[in-house]
Amino acid sequence: MSNDILSEIKKDYVLSKLRDGERIDGRKFDEFRKLEIRTGLIGKAEGSAYVKLGNTQVVVGIKMQPGEPFPDVPDKGVIIVNAELVPLASPIFEPGPPDENSIELARVVDRGIRESEAVDLSKLCIEPGKKVWIIFVDIHALDDDGNLLDASAIASICALMNTKVPASRFGLGEDFDLPVNDIPVSVTSLIIGDKFLVDPTRDEMSVGERTLTVTVDKSDNIVAIQKSGDYLLSEPLFTEVLEVSIRASKKIREEILRQCSKAC
Amino acid sequence: MSRPEKFIIDGKRLDGRTPDQLRPIKIEVDYLKRADGSCYLEMGKNRVVAAVYGPREVHPRHLQDPTKAIIRYRYNMAPFSVEERKRPGPDRRSIEISKVSKEAFEAVIMKELFPRSAIDIFVEVLQADAGSRTACINAASVALVDAGIPMKGILTSVAVAKVDGVLVLDPMKEEDNYGEADIPFAFLIRGGKIESIALLQMDGKMTKEEIKEAINLAKKGAMEIYQMQREAIMKKFIEEGENE
Amino acid sequence: MRKIVLPGDLISTNPKVAGYGTYIEGDKVYAKILGLFDEAENSAKVIPLKGKYIPSIGDTVIGIVREVTANGWNLDINSPYQAFLPLTENPETKPGKKPNDILDLGDAVIAKVINIDPRMRVTVTMKDKICRAIRFGRIVAINPARIPRVIGKKGSMIKLLKSELDVQIVAGQNGLIWLNGDRRKISIAEEAIYLIEEEAHTEGLTDRVAEFLRRRKECLAQKNS
Numbered sequence: 001m002s003n004d005i006l007s008e009i010k011k012d013y014v015l016s017k018l019r020d021g022e023r024i025d026g027r028k029f030d031e032f033r034k035l036e037i038r039t040g041l042i043g044k045a046e047g048s049a050y051v052k053l054g055n056t057q058v059v060v061g062i063k064m065q066p067g068e069p070f071p072d073v074p075d076k077g078v079i080i081v082n083a084e085l086v087p088l089a090s091p092i093f094e095p096g097p098p099d100e101n102s103i104e105l106a107r108v109v110d111r112g113i114r115e116s117e118a119v120d121l122s123k124l125c126i127e128p129g130k131k132v133w134i135i136f137v138d139i140h141a142l143d144d145d146g147n148l149l150d151a152s153a154i155a156s157i158c159a160l161m162n163t164k165v166p167a168s169r170f171g172l173g174e175d176f177d178l179p180v181n182d183i184p185v186s187v188t189s190l191i192i193g194d195k196f197l198v199d200p201t202r203d204e205m206s207v208g209e210r211t212l213t214v215t216v217d218k219s220d221n222i223v224a225i226q227k228s229g230d231y232l233l234s235e236p237l238f239t240e241v242l243e244v245s246i247r248a249s250k251k252i253r254e255e256i257l258r259q260c261s262k263a264c
Numbered sequence: 265m266s267r268p269e270k271f272i273i274d275g276k277r278l279d280g281r282t283p284d285q286l287r288p289i290k291i292e293v294d295y296l297k298r299a300d301g302s303c304y305l306e307m308g309k310n311r312v313v314a315a316v317y318g319p320r321e322v323h324p325r326h327l328q329d330p331t332k333a334i335i336r337y338r339y340n341m342a343p344f345s346v347e348e349r350k351r352p353g354p355d356r357r358s359i360e361i362s363k364v365s366k367e368a369f370e371a372v373i374m375k376e377l378f379p380r381s382a383i384d385i386f387v388e389v390l391q392a393d394a395g396s397r398t399a400c401i402n403a404a405s406v407a408l409v410d411a412g413i414p415m416k417g418i419l420t421s422v423a424v425a426k427v428d429g430v431l432v433l434d435p436m437k438e439e440d441n442y443g444e445a446d447i448p449f450a451f452l453i454r455g456g457k458i459e460s461i462a463l464l465q466m467d468g469k470m471t472k473e474e475i476k477e478a479i480n481l482a483k484k485g486a487m488e489i490y491q492m493q494r495e496a497i498m499k500k501f502i503e504e505g506e507n508e
Numbered sequence: 509m510r511k512i513v514l515p516g517d518l519i520s521t522n523p524k525v526a527g528y529g530t531y532i533e534g535d536k537v538y539a540k541i542l543g544l545f546d547e548a549e550n551s552a553k554v555i556p557l558k559g560k561y562i563p564s565i566g567d568t569v570i571g572i573v574r575e576v577t578a579n580g581w582n583l584d585i586n587s588p589y590q591a592f593l594p595l596t597e598n599p600e601t602k603p604g605k606k607p608n609d610i611l612d613l614g615d616a617v618i619a620k621v622i623n624i625d626p627r628m629r630v631t632v633t634m635k636d637k638i639c640r641a642i643r644f645g646r647i648v649a650i651n652p653a654r655i656p657r658v659i660g661k662k663g664s665m666i667k668l669l670k671s672e673l674d675v676q677i678v679a680g681q682n683g684l685i686w687l688n689g690d691r692r693k694i695s696i697a698e699e700a701i702y703l704i705e706e707e708a709h710t711e712g713l714t715d716r717v718a719e720f721l722r723r724r725k726e727c728l729a730q731k732n733s
Binding site for chain 2: 045
C-alpha cells in the first residue's frame with residue numbers, strides 16, 4: 001500500500017501542471033516518449049523484440065510449431081497472443097494466472113495484428129484442414145511505467161517482423177521469413193475531463209485509469225478500438241482522439257521502420 | 265541436441281573454454297524503474313532480470329511474521345526462453361529452484377530488522393541456458409544490494425560439472441545435459457573472502473575427493489563473479505556521483 | 509569523494525566504532541548496506557544510498573490518513589509500516605468532536621514519531637510546533653535516503669531555499685516534503701529539491717543550488733515584467 005501515498009502526491013502534481021497546459025515530463029499532449037527497439041535478442045525464440053518506451057520495458061518472444069487449424073479456416077495459420085504481467089514489472093502485479101488486465105492487453109494487441117492482417121496467415125498452411133503453423137506471441141512485461149499496451153503492441157509487431165519460421169526443425173523444408181504485410185500501431189490516450197494525453201506515464205495514470213486505445217494500420221484504417229475505464233466519452237472528444245491517434249501512429253510506424261530495418 | 269562424443273579436446277571444452285573458465289558475464293544494475301532494486305544479467309546465453317520489492321506490507325495479513333520479514337523468491341521462465349515453448353506459470357522445477365534460492369537468501373538477509381514485512385525477489389528468465397538458477401541468484405543478489413536491503417554479505421553462485429571425468433566450471437548446455445554430475449553452489453562472500461555455502465545441490469555421481477576439488481573450482485569462479493558484481497554496482501553509483 | 513561500500517565489506521576491527529549501517533560479528537565490523545563509508549576518529553558508519561524509510565523515534569514524518577478509528581488515525585507514512593496517531597496526541601481533539609471531523613480519510617498531516625514497539629508498531633504525535641494538518645500547499649516525494657541533503661548541514665540547504673524563495677518547507681525523514689507559498693515559487697523549490705536528490709553525493713552542491721535558484725528567479729522576474 002505504500003505506493004498509494006506516492007501516487008496521490010503525483011496526482012496533484014500532474015493536475016497542477018495540466019492547468020498550466022504542461023505535462024510533467026515536458027512532452028506535448030500528442031507526443032510519445034522516446035522509443036528504443038532491439039530485435040533478435042532471444043536466440044531461442046523464432047523472433048523477439050525488446051521495446052523501451054520511456055521507462056516502460058517489455059520483451060516479446062515468438063515461438064512457432066505445427067498444429068491443428070481452426071475448423072472454420074482450415075487453410076490458415078493460427079496466431080495466439082498471450083501476456084504475462086509478472087510481479088517483477090510493478091508493485092501492483094500479483095503472481096498467478098493472467099488477470100483481467102493482462103487478458104485485455106493481450107486481446108487488444110491481438111486485434112490490431114489480426115484485423116490489419118499484418119501476418120499473411122494463408123502462407124502458413126502446411127496441410128489444409130490438418131496441419132498449419134501456430135504462432136505464439138508471448139508478451140513479457142519487465143517494467144510498467146505506464147502504457148504497457150502500446151509498448152507491447154510495438155514489441156509484438158517488431159518481433160513478428162523479426163521471425164523466421166522454423167520449418168527445418170520440424171522437417172518441413174527450409175526456414176523462411178514470416179510474411180508480414182502491415183505494421184499496426186496502437187495509440188493509447190489518457191482521458192482527463194475534456195483533455196487527453198497520448199502515451200501516458202504511470203505518474204500521469206495516477207489521475208485515473210481512463211484510457212482510449214486506437215489501433216491504426218499503414219493505410220490509416222482504424223483496426224481496433226478499446227475504451228478502458230469508468231468514464232463517459234463525448235463524441236467530439238472521440239473524433240479528436242481519432243485524428244490525433246492517426247497522426248501519432250504514422251510517427252511511430254516511421255520509427256519502427258527506421259529502427260527495425262537497421263536491425264532486421 | 266545429442267550427446268557429444270568428447271567433451272574436452274586438447275584441454276579445451278566444446279565452446280573453446282578451459283575447464284576452469286567462466287562463460288562471459290554482463291551485469292547492469294538498477295535496470296528497472298519501478299522496482300526498489302533491480303539487475304539485468306547475462307551469463308553465457310542466460311538472459312535474466314531480477315527485481316526486489318520491499319520491505320513492504322504483507323498481504324494477506326495472516327502471512328505476517330511478528331518478529332521478522334518474510335522472504336519470497338519467484339523464479340519464472342518466459343514462455344519463449346527455451347527451445348520448446350514453455351507453458352506460462354510455475355512448474356515443479358521452478359518451485360524447487362525458488363525454494364532453495366529463497367532459503368539461501370534467508371540466511372544472509374537481516375530479516376529481523378523488518379518485523380511484519382515482506383521482501384519480494386522476482387527473477388524472470390528471458391532466455392535459459394545451462395545454470396539459469398545460478399545466473400538468477402547472482403542477479404538477485406545485486407538487486408538486493410541495489411534496493412538497500414541489509415545483508416551479512418553478498419551471495420555469488422556458480423556450478424561445477426564433471427564431464428569425461430574432468431571437473432569443469434560453469435557448465436554449458438551439453439555438459440549439463442550429458443555430463444556425469446552437476447553441482448550448483450552459492451557462497452556468502454564477506455570481507456572479500458568466501459565464508460560459507462548458502463546453496464548446494466547435486467545430481468550425478470562423484471567421489472568425495474572430486475567434490476572437494478569441485479568446491480575449490482567453484483570458489484575460484486565465484487570470486488571472479490563477485491568482482492564483476494561489485495564492479496557493476498560501483499560503476500552505477502560512482503557514475504551517478506560524477507555526471508551530476 | 510567518500511568510498512562506496514557494499515554489504516559484507518570489512519570496515520573496522522574495533523567494535524567500539526560501529527555506527528549506523530554496520531554490524532558486528534566477532535571482533536569485526538562489517539557494512540550491512542550499500543552506502544558511503546563515513547569514518548571519523550571514533551566512529552565508522554555507512555550512509556545509505558537507497559532503501560525504504562524505516563521509522564525511528566524523533567523523526568518528523570508526513571503521512572496521509574488511511575483509517576479513522578474511535579481512538580485515533582492510521583497514517584500511511586511511505587514506509588512498510590503505518591503509524592498510529594492517537595486522539596490524545598492531536599491538539600485539535602476536543603470532547604464532543606468526532607475523530608473524522610478533525611481528520612478524515614485522505615487528509616495529510618505533519619507528525620513526529622514518539623514510540624516504536626518491538627513489532628514495529630509506530631506511534632506519532634502532533635503535539636509539536638512543527639506539526640500540523642496540511643490543508644494547502646504541495647507535497648513532493650523523493651528518495652528518503654536523500655532527505656539529509658535537502659536539509660543540509662545544520663539545516664543550511666533548507667534555509668537557503670526558504671530565504672531565496674520565501675516559501676514554507678517542512679522535510680519529513682520519510683521522503684515527503686511539504687511546500688507552501690506562491691505557486692510559481694513552489695515549482696522552483698520543487699525543481700531545486702529534485703536537483704538536490706539527483707546530485708546528493710557531489711561536492712559543491714549548495715553553490716550549484718544557489719546558482720539554480722538565481723537563474724530561475726531571473727526567468728520568473730522576466731515573465732512578470
